[in-house]
Amino acid sequence: MRALTLPSSPAFWRSPLRGPRFTSLLGMVLLAGIPVVFATGLLSYAAYNPDLAPVNDQTPDKGLLGGYLFAWPTDPHWLYRLTQGVHVTLGITLVPVLLAKLWSVIPKLFAVPPARSLAGALERLSLLALVGGALFVMATGVLNIQLEYLFPGSFYRLHFYGAWVFVAAFLLHVALRLPAAVRALRRGTGGPTDGAGEPHGTIAVGPPPAPSPDPPTTSRRGALWFVGGGSLLLLGTTVGRSFDGPLRATALLAPHGWEEPGSGPGGFQVNKTAASVGVTPDETAADVWRLHLVGPAGTARLSRADLAALPQHTAALPIACVEGWSTSDQQWRGVRLRDLARLAGHGEGPTPDLLVTSLQRSGAFRRAALRANQVDDPRSLLSLEVNGAPLTPDHGFPARVIVPAAPGVLNTKWVSRMEFRDLSRGGGDR
CATH class of the missing domain: 3.90.420.10 (Oxidoreductase, molybdopterin-binding domain)
Known part of the structure; x- marks a missing residue:
């Protein structure tokens, strides 16, 4: 009978898939995608002309966070169609990658002691804001796409502040982790470690391999293919909402996506009916x-x-x-x-x-x-x-x-x- 172990023990986590290289690969995908999602989100916010009084100002206390705002242009005429289409489609596509990344580092959330150094303490704080911000922004964004407003208050204000908290933590996280992530990708999971399984002189990019792993049911490459397949599935069932013709019929998971909007001169999508x-x-x-x-x-x-x-x-x-x-x-x-x-x-x-x-x-x-x-x-x-x-x-x-x-x-x-x-x-x- 297996002895009772706690989540703070490395032996509790027995998946053979976790490891610095697996986490680093997922992190590099997010490093490429998240800045694009964030930038297009800021552009979407600017497009609402939030500095116009008295009705468009959805976040009156934004202060310096709104310092980038500018008069939204009218050229090219498809600008918002492009920026918001990229924002929503890429954001949804990255959901499986983000969830897999969070799964890969769950053991680190239960590590005892929480920090062994000042850098480790900063990492733990950034991780708290990173995980919480990521889940909150993802939840509010997906709910808004599905026309479900379950959170109290304005979606614009909640999503705006949540995005800034997440990105601030993301930048700190990248600054602390990027060198170690690059090293992990270059050498795989090998290399000398200290007593806690940390690579010497670095902040780990993920938990070390399980000390007593369960028998594998798939390889790490298979797990990456599974995550990538999930992202491709979401991409294929979302991107069609930005196009007309047969491709729109593939937008199975999107409101106003695949449904037939009608025929005749007015036969195109509406958000709300009269x-x-x-x-x-x-x-x-x-x-x-x-x-x-x-x-x-x-x-x-x-x-x-x-x-x-x-x-x-x-x-x-x-x-x-x-x-x-x-x-x-x-x-x-x-x-x-x-x-x-x-x-x-x-x-x-x-x-x-x-x-x-x-x-x-x-x-x-x-x-x-x-x-x-x-x-x-x-x-x-x-x-x-x-x-x-x-x-x-x-x-x-x-x-x-x-x-x-x-x-x-x-x-x-x-x-x-x-x-x-x-x-x-x-x-x-x-």
């Missing part, structure tokens, strides 16, 4: 609905016929959502936002920011703000038609905003009010 956010046909009927246009000239009430009588323009733009799905370019037709700004009384001076209000009664971004550079782009429209036909109710009838390179939620549907004014920090009501 019914799901409380928009009824009665309030969007042509004889009832009016657009409240607000600016220095006062407030004008325009019907859909009034808007259709204004100069109409066409722009080929995609819809790209924070959940990672997107459409190909659709042909939108309507009134330029900058023409509406002039109509609201802003004359030939600098183009103002824009605060848009929707008829929707539930969901995030019932009100959304756009920067002046977005308003001024000639492709930015208050669209009345798409692909040669009037907007469908689920695509925002009677009118919706469409802006190049902007996240889908800033392309407000069922527009009821447009207010042109300065919305920069300090320039808008709080």
Whole structure:
């Protein structure tokens, strides 16, 4: 009968797969992928124009963490489709690698004593923040992709701070571990060790091989193939959400991925239907609905016929959502936002920011703000038609905003009010 052992004992962990080289290989994959996920995540946050008051600022206490923010550009028009598609798809693809990496170092979490040196103490602290941050960011991200908001508070704020905690720990972890990881990859699992199984003069990149391993059921190479296969499976069932045509049918694990969006000019993906956010046909009927246009000239009430009588323009733009799905370019037709700004009384001076209000009664971004550079782009429209036909109710009838390179939620549907004014920090009501 096997003697009782505790997790703090190396004998408790009997898998023959664990070892510095196995951990190092997984770590190198994460070292290549995580910076890309983090950078595209920051770009996604910038795309929301979080410094615009009073509605887009989801993290008012971000301080220096928001020092990189800039006016999100409108060129190229597919920019957000690319950056958010990479962010979500690569993040999901790395989940098996991250979980395998955490599994490979579990024995280190129970090591006694926790630290043998100052460097070891820093490593343990970084590991605590690294593991906790990784699991939290992964959980909130996956839940958001699946349209499940189980955590209290704003997803944007939680994911933003969680990502910074994780990346700070990740950078410290890399600084402490990278030299040892490179050495482990070069020499395999061999080399002299001290009494605790640590390579002499280094901080271990993973636990040493089990002293009394169980019989292997697969090789380390087989385990790596298993992890890689899991990542490829997630890639293959996720990446199709960023494309149209037959490839979209492969997005089996993604909301708004494989399902049939319908046919006709409006037969492309939507995030929320009119019914799901409380928009009824009665309030969007042509004889009832009016657009409240607000600016220095006062407030004008325009019907859909009034808007259709204004100069109409066409722009080929995609819809790209924070959940990672997107459409190909659709042909939108309507009134330029900058023409509406002039109509609201802003004359030939600098183009103002824009605060848009929707008829929707539930969901995030019932009100959304756009920067002046977005308003001024000639492709930015208050669209009345798409692909040669009037907007469908689920695509925002009677009118919706469409802006190049902007996240889908800033392309407000069922527009009821447009207010042109300065919305920069300090320039808008709080």
